[in-house]
Amino acid sequence: MQPSWLSTLSWISLAVGVVSFVIVLVDTYLYGHRQPVGVMEIVWLVTVLYIGPVAVRLYWTWGRPEALAPSPRKDRSRRPHRGTIVTQVSRCGAHCALGFVVAEVALYGFDLPRSPLWIGYAGDYLMAVTIAVLFRLFESPRRSLAEVWRALATVVKVELVTITAFEVALFGWLTLAHHMVFPEPPLRLDSPTFWFAGQIGMIAGFVTAWPAASWQIGRRMSVAAR
Structure with missing residues (x-):
């Protein structure tokens, strides 16, 4: 059994994420600050769920102004570079966070809680890429195989590097958490400590993905300027 202080800390961290989630949820749907791109509503809700108040501040600074704009901004040349990076990292982070949750729950549902970590990591990564593709597909008015x-x-060209950087940091932390930081008892899906460890890993992923997103955005702008 995990120490009582660790369980308490885990519950507090998860509760802070839920409160942050509710703040953005109310602002989006109760106050009507809807995002021009629908999937970004999911992105911000997922981001504040694992980062908490810091992500609420990011939403207020970069996400809410998009909702207050009279129409979707097709010309973003005047948008600060930092805002573009925040949006890119948040979006890719949401793919990874949702992929982590879906894959881990699926493994647990198939009664494979003691499977090798790499199986979970492969599932997390593939699910993150799948969700990224689905988000892109939902943005398109057409539904076809093409x-x-x-x-x-588009995901491979625009997001894959950032997703990979995020996942590498997440998987690195989870490996440490399983083998060194929280080795006994083993982390399980039905423990708050498991999700607390996931929050820490996702925050590490967000920070690690920032340089990758900056490089990828800069590369796109360089190609577009040619």
Whole structure:
């Protein structure tokens, strides 16, 4: 059994994430500050769930102004570079966070809680990429096989490097958590400490993905300027 102080800390961290989630949820749907791109509503809700108040501040600074804009901004040349990076990292982080939750719950549902960590990591990564493709597909007015391939190509070109950087940090931390930080008793899905460890890993992923997103955005802008 985990120490009582660790369980308490885990519950507090999870509760802070839920409160942050409710703040953005109310602002989005009760006060009507809807995002021009629908999937970004999911992105911000997922981001504040694992980062908490810091992500609420990011939402207030970069996400809410998008909702207050009279129409979707097609020309973002005047938008600060930092805002573009925040949006990119938040989006890719949401893919990874949702992929982590879906894959881990699936493993647990199939009664594979003691499977090798790499199986979970492979599932997390593949699910993150799948969710990224689905998000791109939902943004398109058309639904066809060609659009699926176009969405996949866009993810590979625009987001894959950032997703990979995020996942590498997440998996590195989870490996330490399982073997060194919280080795006994083993982390399980039905323990708050498991999700607390996941929060820490996702925060590490967010920080690690920042340089990757900056590089990828800069590369796109350089190619577009040619």
